[in-house]
Amino acid sequence: MEICLVCVRVANRADGTAHARRWHDAAELSYFGEVARDHPVVMGRRTWEALPGGLPGRQNIVLSSQKLAPKGAIHCESLPEALTLVSVLKPARVFLLGGAGLFAKAGSIADRLYVARIGSDEAEIDESAPDIDLRQFALADRIARGDEDRMQIVVEEYKRLRSMH
Numbered sequence: 001m002e003i004c005l006v007c008v009r010v011a012n013r014a015d016g017t018a019h020a021r022r023w024h025d026a027a028e029l030s031y032f033g034e035v036a037r038d039h040p041v042v043m044g045r046r047t048w049e050a051l052p053g054g055l056p057g058r059q060n061i062v063l064s065s066q067k068l069a070p071k072g073a074i075h076c077e078s079l080p081e082a083l084t085l086v087s088v089l090k091p092a093r094v095f096l097l098g099g100a101g102l103f104a105k106a107g108s109i110a111d112r113l114y115v116a117r118i119g120s121d122e123a124e125i126d127e128s129a130p131d132i133d134l135r136q137f138a139l140a141d142r143i144a145r146g147d148e149d150r151m152q153i154v155v156e157e158y159k160r161l162r163s164m165h
Helices: 026-035 045-050 079-089 100-106
Strands: 002-010 041-044 060-063 074-076 093-096 112-118 137-145 153-160
Touching: 002 100, 026 112, 041 045, 041 079, 041 100, 045 060, 060 079, 074 079, 079 100, 093 100
Parallel strands: 002 093, 002 112, 041 060, 041 093, 060 074
Antiparallel strands: 112 153, 137 153
């Protein structure tokens, strides 16, 4: 099972940090909806609360140390617990959607990254995620979205480089 992280980077930010998906762009959401279709998704509580009812057509898992009963989702207290639960479903991939706490725990184990690069500071992104060392990954695909009337978005897919030893 491949572990896939989904994050956003704002191109014009001086710090270049990755950020959680606390914004909504139809082209970006449509792309990730296609990529993650039929695959389970894991997210932190605040990311869950930002989504209206979770993502349809897939198992939604919410991580939180608080006792939750998220409608339409399963609650887990840790990433290892969530990944064990997901492995029973035998999916090809699991998608981790953020926030910062989840990214911090999963950056070192991710097999694949999906990074939406936004060409404007106008996006409402409110939570920083840790930097991920892209030298450990190879760019596998790059797709531009948007037009002159909308914010330009470039979605990059990275695959982790594996040691030959």
